[in-house]
Amino acid sequence: MYDTSDIRKGLKIMIDGAPYTVVEFQFVKPGKGAAFTRTKMKNLLTGAVLERNLRSGDKLEPADVETKTMQYLYADADSFIFMDTSTYDQVGIPKTTIGDSADYMPENINVEVLFFNARAVGVSLPNFIEQAIVETDPGFRGDTATGATKPAKISTGATINVPLFINVGDVIKIDTRTGQYLERLARA
């Protein structure tokens, strides 16, 4: 068990049955009362942010969470199959757990998989990925500055808005947090 003196950014604790990670914390001590730690935490399952005043002396249950670097191998009917890069064990994670992250998760990419009570509950992607365009309308040579965009498809099937000069086979950099095109890294 932890107590409030263990609270640090990134500490993983259980609150009302869900795992949280500490985002921010502050010492507070009202009037002639006990010390509290005003603690802002993020729910590791839902991303929801919660603020609690945790009283010094209160026991905090550590959350049994672990992140492992895993390589995404392939998808079957309802799961994505990952391989632990250190043990080579393979695990399947339901597609519903991965959700929209799948748009920016091409095969063979390394991701951080979050386990809660030994069950995979989510993945975090690298902030940026490099992907070749597999499908888009022909580009217009020379049009580099107008800011106009067109849809382009990458290997995951996701559609990205790219500048008009991008062609099939070009390799681009994408921000996985926003789904935005950032730059062209190589021409076809």
Added chain:
Amino acid sequence: MVAARETLEARARILRAVRAWFESEGFLEVDTPARVRSPGQEVHLDAVPAGEAGWLITSPEYHMKRLVAAGLPRIVQIAKCWRANEVGPHHRGEFTMVEWYRANAPLEALADDCEALLRAAAAAAGRDPTALGLAAPFARATVRELWARHAGIELDGDEDATALRAKAAAAGVAVGGATAWDDIFYQVFLDRIEPRLAAAGPTFVFDWPAPLAALARAKSGDPRVVERFELYAGGLELANAFGELTDAVEQRRRFTEEAALRAARGRAVYPIDEALLSALPRMPPTAGIALGFDRLVMLVLGARDIGEVMAFGDENVG
């Protein structure tokens, strides 16, 4: 985080204004010992040890009360105080307290003092009291009113801890493992009341429940509450005032109870201040108050962290 030169200059001007204000009110500035044998006995305060059988004061109140009992009716002290294990945006282990006593004056007189003092501090630093919300009379509320208004809880003050816990839980407050009356109280206070006070203008919070009496006397007409107020302004807890308890028997009972609570919680138990207890019967009805000087400077200058208004706020770490 070493304070900026302008901050230290403003701090010095505010300090001069505070001294001048007390002088104009006929107060005698006193200087009582910083190293004592009996530091404050409060359950949630830990003193810093200073040599064999000595401690640094957590507040100068015991010695100042002895001066009031000895016949000094209006005294003020601007004192360094020390509290172990307190570091946060509003806390440092070493800080400056303005503490004053008015014999034969009601608690309300200290609220008037606070209003005048805050305005004088703002003016000394060249700040507009109106812009700081200090120009109009400060709001006044009771603890019971605030609990009803912001937490939807009817607080009596004489309910036991189990009943208080049930009230807090019914209002949706996550009380955790708290079983002590004051712990449950402050959980509700921090979760529901304090954020609302922080958003409001300066507010005196009067009539604290008897279990939080500390050194305050019971209110005549309603023994479930005591003569105590706290002043909140700009999200800061600025001052705590008591209608001082002068009943030595009752004071000894509270000290003994607090000592037992400290022992039960594994905290150091300090010797009871017998000199204070023997002086209390000679003390006239008195109102006393402690105001955090560093926090006053924070309020006036709009600082977010108390370290910003201290010369070496980054080194002063509990």
